[in-house]
Amino acid sequence: GEDVEQSLFLSVREGDSSVINCTYTDSSSTYLYWYKQEPGAGLQLLTYIFSNMDMKQDQRLTVLLNKKDKHLSLRIADTQTGDSAIYFCAESEGYQKVTFGTGTKLQVIP
Amino acid sequence: NAGVTQTPKFRVLKTGQSMTLLCAQDMNHEYMYWYRQDPGMGLRLIHYSVGEGTTAKGEVPDGYNVSRLKKQNFLLGLESAAPSQTSVYFCASRPPSLVYEQYFGPGTRLTVT
Numbered sequence: 001g002e003d004v005e006q007s008l009f010l011s012v013r014e015g016d017s018s019v020i021n022c023t024y025t026d027s028s029s030t031y032l033y034w035y036k037q038e039p040g041a042g043l044q045l046l047t048y049i050f051s052n053m054d055m056k057q058d059q060r061l062t063v064l065l066n067k068k069d070k071h072l073s074l075r076i077a078d079t080q081t082g083d084s085a086i087y088f089c090a091e092s093e094g095y096q097k098v099t100f101g102t103g104t105k106l107q108v109i110p
Numbered sequence: 111n112a113g114v115t116q117t118p119k120f121r122v123l124k125t126g127q128s129m130t131l132l133c134a135q136d137m138n139h140e141y142m143y144w145y146r147q148d149p150g151m152g153l154r155l156i157h158y159s160v161g162e163g164t165t166a167k168g169e170v171p172d173g174y175n176v177s178r179l180k181k182q183n184f185l186l187g188l189e190s191a192a193p194s195q196t197s198v199y200f201c202a203s204r205p206p207s208l209v210y211e212q213y214f215g216p217g218t219r220l221t222v223t
Contacts, residue, residue: 008150030208031208031209040216040217041217042114042200042202042214042215042216042217043153043200043202043212043214044214045211045212048209048210048211088152088153090210092208098155098210100152100153101152102151102152103152
Protein backbone atom coordinates (compact mmCIF):
# COMPACT_ATOMS: atom_id res chain seq x y z
CA GLY A 1 0.00 0.00 0.00
CA GLU A 2 0.90 3.65 0.01
CA ASP A 3 3.53 4.79 2.45
CA VAL A 4 4.59 8.27 3.55
CA GLU A 5 7.82 8.62 5.54
CA GLN A 6 9.12 11.51 7.60
CA SER A 7 11.88 11.98 10.14
CA LEU A 8 10.51 12.22 13.66
CA PHE A 9 12.25 15.30 15.00
CA LEU A 10 13.88 18.57 13.90
CA SER A 11 15.38 21.28 16.08
CA VAL A 12 16.25 24.78 14.79
CA ARG A 13 17.16 28.16 16.26
CA GLU A 14 14.69 31.02 16.07
CA GLY A 15 15.30 33.06 12.94
CA ASP A 16 16.87 30.18 11.00
CA SER A 17 15.16 28.32 8.16
CA SER A 18 13.58 24.94 8.82
CA VAL A 19 13.37 22.23 6.18
CA ILE A 20 11.07 19.28 6.81
CA ASN A 21 11.34 16.37 4.39
CA CYS A 22 8.96 13.66 3.31
CA THR A 23 9.11 10.71 0.91
CA TYR A 24 6.14 8.85 -0.50
CA THR A 25 5.65 5.72 -2.54
CA ASP A 26 2.39 6.25 -4.44
CA SER A 27 3.22 7.36 -7.99
CA SER A 28 -0.48 8.11 -8.61
CA SER A 29 -0.65 10.87 -6.01
CA THR A 30 -2.76 13.80 -7.18
CA TYR A 31 -2.09 16.27 -4.41
CA LEU A 32 0.48 16.49 -1.63
CA TYR A 33 -0.10 18.36 1.59
CA TRP A 34 1.48 19.80 4.68
CA TYR A 35 -0.61 19.89 7.84
CA LYS A 36 0.38 21.47 11.17
CA GLN A 37 -0.67 20.15 14.57
CA GLU A 38 -0.18 22.40 17.59
CA PRO A 39 -0.16 20.84 21.07
CA GLY A 40 -3.58 19.59 22.15
CA ALA A 41 -5.23 20.48 18.84
CA GLY A 42 -6.30 18.84 15.63
CA LEU A 43 -4.45 19.11 12.34
CA GLN A 44 -4.70 22.27 10.27
CA LEU A 45 -3.95 22.41 6.55
CA LEU A 46 -0.94 24.68 5.90
CA THR A 47 -0.52 24.30 2.17
CA TYR A 48 -0.83 21.82 -0.67
CA ILE A 49 0.69 21.30 -4.10
CA PHE A 50 -0.69 19.67 -7.21
CA SER A 51 1.45 16.79 -8.44
CA ASN A 52 2.34 18.50 -11.74
CA MET A 53 3.95 21.45 -9.93
CA ASP A 54 7.55 21.67 -8.76
CA MET A 55 7.27 24.49 -6.27
CA LYS A 56 4.75 26.56 -4.40
CA GLN A 57 5.49 29.60 -2.26
CA ASP A 58 3.15 31.10 0.32
CA GLN A 59 4.66 33.87 2.47
CA ARG A 60 7.27 32.15 4.70
CA LEU A 61 6.44 28.69 3.38
CA THR A 62 8.04 27.08 0.33
CA VAL A 63 7.02 23.63 -0.85
CA LEU A 64 9.30 21.73 -3.21
CA LEU A 65 8.20 18.58 -5.03
CA ASN A 66 10.57 16.20 -6.77
CA LYS A 67 8.18 13.80 -8.45
CA LYS A 68 10.93 11.64 -9.91
CA ASP A 69 12.35 10.90 -6.45
CA LYS A 70 8.91 11.08 -4.75
CA HIS A 71 10.29 13.67 -2.33
CA LEU A 72 8.39 16.58 -0.81
CA SER A 73 9.85 19.27 1.42
CA LEU A 74 8.53 22.19 3.43
CA ARG A 75 10.81 25.14 4.08
CA ILE A 76 9.83 27.65 6.75
CA ALA A 77 11.82 30.88 6.49
CA ASP A 78 12.64 32.92 9.60
CA THR A 79 11.32 30.22 11.93
CA GLN A 80 9.53 31.55 15.00
CA THR A 81 8.70 29.92 18.34
CA GLY A 82 5.06 29.86 17.22
CA ASP A 83 6.10 27.46 14.47
CA SER A 84 6.85 24.77 17.07
CA ALA A 85 4.43 21.96 16.26
CA ILE A 86 4.17 18.59 14.57
CA TYR A 87 4.12 18.78 10.77
CA PHE A 88 2.43 16.05 8.77
CA CYS A 89 3.05 15.30 5.14
CA ALA A 90 0.13 13.67 3.30
CA GLU A 91 -0.74 12.52 -0.19
CA SER A 92 -4.06 11.82 -1.86
CA GLU A 93 -5.28 10.13 -4.99
CA GLY A 94 -8.86 10.59 -6.09
CA TYR A 95 -11.72 11.50 -3.80
CA GLN A 96 -11.65 8.84 -1.15
CA LYS A 97 -8.23 8.34 0.29
CA VAL A 98 -5.50 10.38 1.92
CA THR A 99 -2.41 8.90 3.53
CA PHE A 100 -0.60 10.75 6.31
CA GLY A 101 3.03 10.48 7.31
CA THR A 102 4.12 9.86 10.88
CA GLY A 103 4.73 13.55 11.56
CA THR A 104 7.89 15.59 12.26
CA LYS A 105 8.08 17.41 15.56
CA LEU A 106 9.69 20.83 15.03
CA GLN A 107 11.30 22.38 18.07
CA VAL A 108 12.29 26.06 17.79
CA ILE A 109 14.95 27.16 20.24
CA PRO A 110 14.75 30.84 21.26
CA ASN B 111 -19.12 28.93 12.99
CA ALA B 112 -17.90 26.37 15.51
CA GLY B 113 -16.28 24.25 12.79
CA VAL B 114 -15.78 20.66 13.90
CA THR B 115 -16.50 19.81 17.53
CA GLN B 116 -15.93 16.56 19.39
CA THR B 117 -17.51 15.25 22.57
CA PRO B 118 -16.10 14.27 25.03
CA LYS B 119 -12.56 15.71 25.21
CA PHE B 120 -11.29 13.03 27.62
CA ARG B 121 -12.57 9.66 28.74
CA VAL B 122 -11.29 6.72 30.76
CA LEU B 123 -12.94 3.34 30.18
CA LYS B 124 -12.49 -0.07 31.70
CA THR B 125 -11.90 -3.02 29.40
CA GLY B 126 -15.22 -4.28 28.06
CA GLN B 127 -17.14 -1.03 28.54
CA SER B 128 -18.81 0.72 25.62
CA MET B 129 -18.97 4.34 24.60
CA THR B 130 -19.85 6.65 21.72
CA LEU B 131 -17.78 9.57 20.51
CA LEU B 132 -19.73 12.37 18.87
CA CYS B 133 -18.48 14.56 16.04
CA ALA B 134 -20.47 17.53 14.81
CA GLN B 135 -19.75 20.00 11.99
CA ASP B 136 -21.62 23.12 10.99
CA MET B 137 -20.02 23.65 7.56
CA ASN B 138 -22.48 21.48 5.61
CA HIS B 139 -19.65 19.19 4.54
CA GLU B 140 -20.50 15.96 2.74
CA TYR B 141 -17.48 13.92 3.80
CA MET B 142 -16.62 13.04 7.40
CA TYR B 143 -13.82 10.91 8.84
CA TRP B 144 -12.69 9.28 12.06
CA TYR B 145 -8.94 8.84 12.65
CA ARG B 146 -6.86 7.57 15.50
CA GLN B 147 -3.46 9.00 16.31
CA ASP B 148 -0.85 6.90 18.05
CA PRO B 149 2.78 7.87 18.80
CA GLY B 150 5.08 7.26 15.84
CA MET B 151 2.23 6.08 13.61
CA GLY B 152 0.68 9.25 12.27
CA LEU B 153 -3.06 9.24 11.61
CA ARG B 154 -4.87 6.07 10.65
CA LEU B 155 -8.33 6.13 9.14
CA ILE B 156 -10.94 4.12 11.06
CA HIS B 157 -14.15 4.80 9.13
CA TYR B 158 -15.45 7.49 6.84
CA SER B 159 -18.71 8.72 5.32
CA VAL B 160 -19.36 10.35 1.95
CA GLY B 161 -22.84 11.53 2.85
CA GLU B 162 -25.80 11.21 5.17
CA GLY B 163 -26.76 7.58 5.68
CA THR B 164 -23.51 6.18 4.22
CA THR B 165 -20.42 4.79 5.95
CA ALA B 166 -17.35 2.88 4.81
CA LYS B 167 -14.39 1.12 6.40
CA GLY B 168 -10.97 2.70 6.53
CA GLU B 169 -7.57 1.26 7.35
CA VAL B 170 -8.25 0.09 10.94
CA PRO B 171 -12.02 -0.47 11.36
CA ASP B 172 -12.00 -3.53 13.66
CA GLY B 173 -13.60 -2.94 17.06
CA TYR B 174 -15.39 0.24 15.93
CA ASN B 175 -18.76 1.06 14.43
CA VAL B 176 -20.06 4.34 13.00
CA SER B 177 -23.31 5.98 12.05
CA ARG B 178 -24.20 9.07 10.00
CA LEU B 179 -27.92 9.57 10.56
CA LYS B 180 -27.69 13.33 10.10
CA LYS B 181 -25.38 15.16 7.71
CA GLN B 182 -23.82 17.23 10.48
CA ASN B 183 -23.08 14.35 12.89
CA PHE B 184 -20.75 11.36 12.68
CA LEU B 185 -20.73 8.95 15.63
CA LEU B 186 -17.96 6.50 16.49
CA GLY B 187 -18.87 3.60 18.76
CA LEU B 188 -16.74 1.20 20.75
CA GLU B 189 -18.89 -1.77 21.73
CA SER B 190 -16.35 -3.52 23.99
CA ALA B 191 -13.30 -1.35 24.67
CA ALA B 192 -9.83 -2.90 24.72
CA PRO B 193 -6.52 -1.42 25.94
CA SER B 194 -5.31 -1.40 22.30
CA GLN B 195 -7.95 1.27 21.65
CA THR B 196 -6.20 3.73 23.95
CA SER B 197 -5.49 6.59 21.59
CA VAL B 198 -6.36 10.13 20.56
CA TYR B 199 -9.33 10.16 18.19
CA PHE B 200 -9.82 12.89 15.63
CA CYS B 201 -12.84 13.65 13.54
CA ALA B 202 -12.53 15.59 10.30
CA SER B 203 -14.84 16.86 7.59
CA ARG B 204 -14.44 18.32 4.11
CA PRO B 205 -16.48 19.28 1.07
CA PRO B 206 -16.47 16.98 -2.00
CA SER B 207 -13.33 18.06 -3.84
CA LEU B 208 -10.17 16.45 -5.17
CA VAL B 209 -8.26 18.64 -2.71
CA TYR B 210 -8.25 17.12 0.76
CA GLU B 211 -8.75 20.30 2.73
CA GLN B 212 -9.90 18.51 5.85
CA TYR B 213 -11.09 20.41 8.90
CA PHE B 214 -10.20 18.62 12.10
CA GLY B 215 -11.81 18.62 15.51
CA PRO B 216 -9.74 19.11 18.69
CA GLY B 217 -9.58 15.39 19.46
CA THR B 218 -10.78 13.00 22.15
CA ARG B 219 -8.17 11.39 24.39
CA LEU B 220 -9.38 7.90 25.33
CA THR B 221 -7.68 5.64 27.85
CA VAL B 222 -8.80 2.03 28.28
CA THR B 223 -7.54 0.34 31.44
